[in-house]
Amino acid sequence: MTRFGLPGVITACLFDLDGVLTKTAVVHAAAWKETFDDFLRQRDGPGFRPFDAVADYDEYVDGRPRADGVRTFLASRGIELPEGSDDEPPQLQTVRGLGNRKNLLVLEKIRTQGVEAYPGSVRYVETVRAAGMSTAVVSSSANCRDVLASAGIEELFDVRIDGVVAAERRLPGKPHPDTFLEAAHDLGVEPAAAAVFEDALAGMDAGRAGRFGAVVGVDRVGQADALRAHGADIVVQDLAELLEAGP
Known part of the structure; x- marks a missing residue:
């Protein structure tokens, strides 16, 4: 029954x-892509491999706490970063810094798009x-x-x-x-x-x-x-x- x-x-x-x-999943995926692509572009130059907003998002980021998502995706690329602090400035290349950068982008997208x-x-x-x-x-x-x-x-x-x-x-x-x-x-x-x-x-x-x-x-x-x-x-x-x- x-x-x-x-x-x-x-x-x-x-x-x-x-x-x-x-x-809001599409909003989160877009914010993650912008965050990771900016980081990877600075790290690897113009030939960097972009974050895939479907495959990478589903496999490494979706549903996970923000810092876990950062760690899991970076690990898939063989990248390790310092952890940083919860209030880490978003421009710093740390796990918490990237996570805070993504959160600012999400909040802005939610504010402007509803x-x-x-x-x-x-x-x-x-x-x-x-x-x-x-x-x-x-x-x-x-x-x-x-x-x-x-x-x-x-x-x-x-x-x-x-x-x-x-x-x-x-x-x-x-x-x-x-x-x-x-x-x-x-x-x-x-x-x-x-x-x-x-x-x-x-x-x-x-x-x-x-x-x-x-x-x-x-x-x-x-x-x-x-x-x-x-x-x-x-x-x-x-x-x-x-x-x-x-x-």
Whole structure:
């Protein structure tokens, strides 16, 4: 028996933010590309190999905490940088400096372009809440609350575990399952009674590692096979597809 495309035992839904709820994944990818391309151009000259905003973003950056994304991508190119401090100036070539540069670019793009939620995702969240399920947003972004407010969907979630909360509670980010597990705990449900909704490969890994009752992959960029390979039980292009399964 299923409800809204999920096993009948599911009573809580844990949603990633960028790419699942809001159309901000493309903004993040563009900010990462600008950041890394500037760095690589300075380091390697005009013949540098650019950051791929699809392949490199999906494999090394998407879904990870900001500093982890910097380290993982640089490691793929055989590059090591000093760590730096949390308040590192964005022009410095350190892990934290590059991360802070990317964050400034994202905030500027969000400020000038605004934030839009996926209508199908909003309808899905509203529907499962009306049916009595609890909901949480789980994101590595430190800007999660501002994005939710800008998109007008902050009130749709009972719990928010984001980059700020994860730092306060010393939770490792995706692909570790800890942030999703913390959301389930705060909602008062066991992992087996919760479903994870993710578009990132690192998020798929986290959902599978946490032994959640269902892991839903949201394929916005044509990576359905990769999402399944990383643990998705079901893959959809939009959450509204799950509503066709009925209550």
